[in-house]
Amino acid sequence: LSASTLPPSPTDVPHSIPIEPRLTARADKIAETVARALAHDALERRLAPGDALDSEQAMLDRFGVSRESLREALRLLEVNGLISIRRGPGGGAFVGTVDPSNLGRVASLYYHMAGATYGELFDAYAFADATLAMRAARHVDADHRRVCMEPFLDDRHADGDLDEYVQRHAGFHSAVAALADNRVLQISLHSLGLLVGRHYIHQVDAHHLTLAEAQESRDFVASDHVAIARAIVAGNHRQAFDLMAEHVAHIIDTLEADGIDRNAVIEWV
Numbered sequence: 001l002s003a004s005t006l007p008p009s010p011t012d013v014p015h016s017i018p019i020e021p022r023l024t025a026r027a028d029k030i031a032e033t034v035a036r037a038l039a040h041d042a043l044e045r046r047l048a049p050g051d052a053l054d055s056e057q058a059m060l061d062r063f064g065v066s067r068e069s070l071r072e073a074l075r076l077l078e079v080n081g082l083i084s085i086r087r088g089p090g091g092g093a094f095v096g097t098v099d100p101s102n103l104g105r106v107a108s109l110y111y112h113m114a115g116a117t118y119g120e121l122f123d124a125y126a127f128a129d130a131t132l133a134m135r136a137a138r139h140v141d142a143d144h145r146r147v148c149m150e151p152f153l154d155d156r157h158a159d160g161d162l163d164e165y166v167q168r169h170a171g172f173h174s175a176v177a178a179l180a181d182n183r184v185l186q187i188s189l190h191s192l193g194l195l196v197g198r199h200y201i202h203q204v205d206a207h208h209l210t211l212a213e214a215q216e217s218r219d220f221v222a223s224d225h226v227a228i229a230r231a232i233v234a235g236n237h238r239q240a241f242d243l244m245a246e247h248v249a250h251i252i253d254t255l256e257a258d259g260i261d262r263n264a265v266i267e268w269v
């Protein structure tokens, strides 16, 4: 860790930029107009992840904008993961995915500038995931609940390398978020947990945690997941809410033990 990335000491009062909601219309820049047209297009043409957009020349001809504006438009979509750009022969712009962790990453810049702390992020994460779990248990289709939770109904997958474990953990929470059956809640609320996950990975990298050190937290995680999955399958929404809130509290304890300071300002990751 370099000095610039260290969290401020408790005696520092971090500076923040005021939160000022304003609902005024702002004229789009050319690049934003083009980016909006491209996003609209991808839906209209029913494109799937990995499908190619038009060639740069075709887009330049169509929109009649400068190469610079077109590239800015593509960059706007690329930073949000909605397209990927490959250079060289066979390159071009390709449809990406809708990944709530990208929303979390963008939001973390806002949280950072507003001086929001990890304590606030943890609080929001507990609220978000408990709410998603409650809604998942209330999903009307019991068969669908069972099918989605089935992979998590036993803890046989607790082994494996750290990356696999992190992916599997995120996979459970993503499955719960999808069962909440509201894409706005799925994307916005789930982005908080994914942001916490990004910080966890960052922390593991920064402190070179070994598998053995990380292993301890896996045991409770796997058994927590089994209990939550069962409550969701059973349609017990109050229990699902409570168990998820407890599970997130467990995770937060682990993160704090690993050195994330709840009074520190959220980093933009």
Ligand SMILES: [Zn+2]
Binding pocket: 169, 172, 173, 221, 225, 247
């Ligand atoms: Zn979990």
